[in-house]
Amino acid sequence: MSEPSPDVYERGRGMDAHNKVMREIRGLKEKHYDPHEPTRVWIDEDNTPSGVYQSLTIILNTGGCRWARAGGCTMCGYVAESVEGGTVEHEALMDQIQVCLDHEEENAEEKSPLIKIYTSGSFLDEREVPAETRKAIAETFSDRTRMVVESLPDFVDREKLDDFVSEDLETDVAVGLETATDRVRRDCVNKYFAFDDFIAASEEADAAGAGIKAYLLMKPPFLSESEAIEDMKSSVRRCAEYAHTVSMNPCNVQRYTMVDELHFRGGYRPPWLWSVAEVLRDTADADAIVVSDPVGHGSERGPHNCGECDDLVQKAIKDFDIRQDPSVFEQVDCDCKGTWRAVVEEETSYAMPLAK
């Protein structure tokens, strides 16, 4: 179904078109970034198979996703936040790690047992993060309990994962699967791999003694609210077979993306928080931890309801993330739920969005 590398994979007219448009849109961005600073770092709390931990989340600035340089995903603006022109050297990457450790020391009382490293690309791609750097980072965090690293399925390789597993870290690969529906991933998200590649990566991780955390995207462009909900319900269930944790995240409108252009012209609305709650409630019986972290909730560019109840529903989602108890959603209600029901019932992909 798919090719092994994003460099050679620009298949079909649809993907060519998406890539051409995304390259043009990204070309509008002029900002450049310091290769010695991480893109972002923060401290949070996460639910994992071995319990809830304090986590240190690092968005490493690696020069960005190579797929995004070809064009890339229709909703992803992170590439625009990467270093201009390509590779970041080992020393610079280690400087970024140091900035993160300093951040942790200043902002947390103790070291976080859980370290999560994202690159908005593939941490396991050695053209992004050289083997030397990967090994050094594994050593740096060898005193922690769990480790999550982001990667496209292509780069998941038992030897690379062994760098972490051999340090006695419970290791997970975070894979941006986005959806289990190949058609939606290809045509709406513009991601080049197939669900089969995700399965293969999960088998590879399993062989290395590592696990998979699947990331899903709710409501890519071109889907109606009800199509987006159905896509997520089936995706959560399908990837629960291969991932111990599923993070189902509503799309938000990032600058310099196709989603941004559609949103600006009135052709896209991020999903309702009610939709997120509905998917979590419906898939609570799936055999995986299912969490969601709505970014920019309550804002026009993020997942939102009516403006009155957004914080409340967000709180219920966060509560569900930790406790996995769907009854929390029975505790929240609002007048706008009627509007949401009408939208789910009436919105079609040829007449959307039906409500703001």
Add this chain to the structure above:
Amino acid sequence: MTDYFEVHARDGAARLGELRLSESRTTPALVDDVVSDAGSLWAAERDAPEGDENNLTVLPHRGFPAGTREEVKESFAVDYPDTDYPSAAVVASDAARKVGADAYILSDAHGFVGHAAAFKDSVIEARESLPADTALYLSGVATPTNVATLAYAGVDLVDAKRARVKGFEGRYFTSDAEYFLEDLDELPCACSACLGGREEFTREDCAEHNENVLKAELATVRRRIRDGRLRDYVEGQARHDVWLTAAFREFDQQYGYLEERTPVIRDSELTAATEDSLRRVEIQRFAERVTTRYRNRFDTPLVLVPCSARKPYSESQSHGQYHDAIQFRAHQASMTSPIGVVPQELELTYPAQHYDSVVTGRWSEDEKRFVTEVLRRYLERNEYPRVVAHVPPEGYRDIVERVEKEVDMPFEYTVEDHPTTTESLANLASTLSNEPKYRKREREHNTVKAIADYQFGDDAGDALFSDVDVRMTSRYPKLQVRDGDGEQLATMVPQYGVLSFTLEGARVWDASDAPTKRIEIDGFVPHGSVLAPGVVDADEEIRPGDEVVVDGPKAFAVGRAEMSGPEMTESTRGIGAEIRHVEEK
């Protein structure tokens, strides 16, 4: 081939249509209950739908919402199947293409409804790229406030999705406003959803109410199209929302789009009650024809008089008084807002005897400028030995004085304070006392030729009726035109002020230098009407209501167009022209 939609009547770009399902529906209308969606190809592969005659099946589609770039639209374009059941295809307004469906849904409607210029561009672009005899469907955008303007622009099908969702959001619609439900201390409506009263009224009720009002508004719109009076309604109703006013004004700037679709004759009243009336096709077309086609054939002086409320003018008391003073010693033209200048020969011609306007004696600068411009162009084209301005001081006099400065003709003013005072009328009579009277024959000939000029083109009157020894029979306004042998050529139709030809007249027309509007038909003999599929070719200049020659291998006929020339050639349904006389070959 459109099997399941037919346009029965046109009022500008608006159409009264029929969605021919097993239970047929008159449009513009809601279609929520008869639409069956075969699904989006973005979300999943789809089987070819079964389809049936009870529903309009939305074929499997990829919707391109507002903001989708060109490359994406091209690459993901869907191949629509040919179906033998009623079907709708989803297209983007700027990438609309003919695929054999009965209806077309514009997937980017949410991006342009609410933005006047974008709305105008999108609807016109879609309408011009899609066959005329297919329905245009805008889904998820109609409200009781905007639906009249949507229909005015040429939209045939809508649904209640948006009105209902707005109801759930606590927005209460009337045809003229959108309220926050919580601000209403009483419900300004008596529909079934509102009968329970304010206290009991829920958001579900509000959704139902909005749909009820939308239905009622669509019934008003259909009635207005039948009456040929949607524009009159929209000029008033659209005032309640500035984007809607901006929208129909945007369309007024697209004269070509509206003119092609606007009938040249109507028997209904035209109410000119706003400044926007000046920019209506009917008004602009009349002024255009009077100043580029019409030609004065009298040698007498010109008397400019004010219009009268009563139509035709000659039946009014004031014009009776002018007539008594003038006594066929001058050519008379009425000055009026918003029509401009109406020469006496055209006082019956649509819309000269059909309009009614608000008369307060207070002229706006726009009105003055318009009438000034028409009068100036009129006098540049038509030379008179003298111009007598028998007009009142307010407005009229100002206009005449503006024009006097720009043309090389002597002007005289005969009104003291009001045109119908004894003194003013005496002035008028005495200033013409030495002028010779023209004869009835001259008056009748000039009238028929003037109408021919107006109706068929510059110099058409002479091209048609100069070579033969034309005689008039019957009495004005039902003049009959006969040739030297007594054969009838044409009749003047009093209710529209136009000529209608006999077969012999049509032959004279066809052979003359006057531009002929011709419809070429297949090898059949039309009786009653010519249907669009039988039309092989039609003059692009044909407008609804135009006199037309119908010619084919088996028949020669004359009649009146029911649709425009372009619509005839591209339609596969509907009546192209009504036949008056036909002869087998």
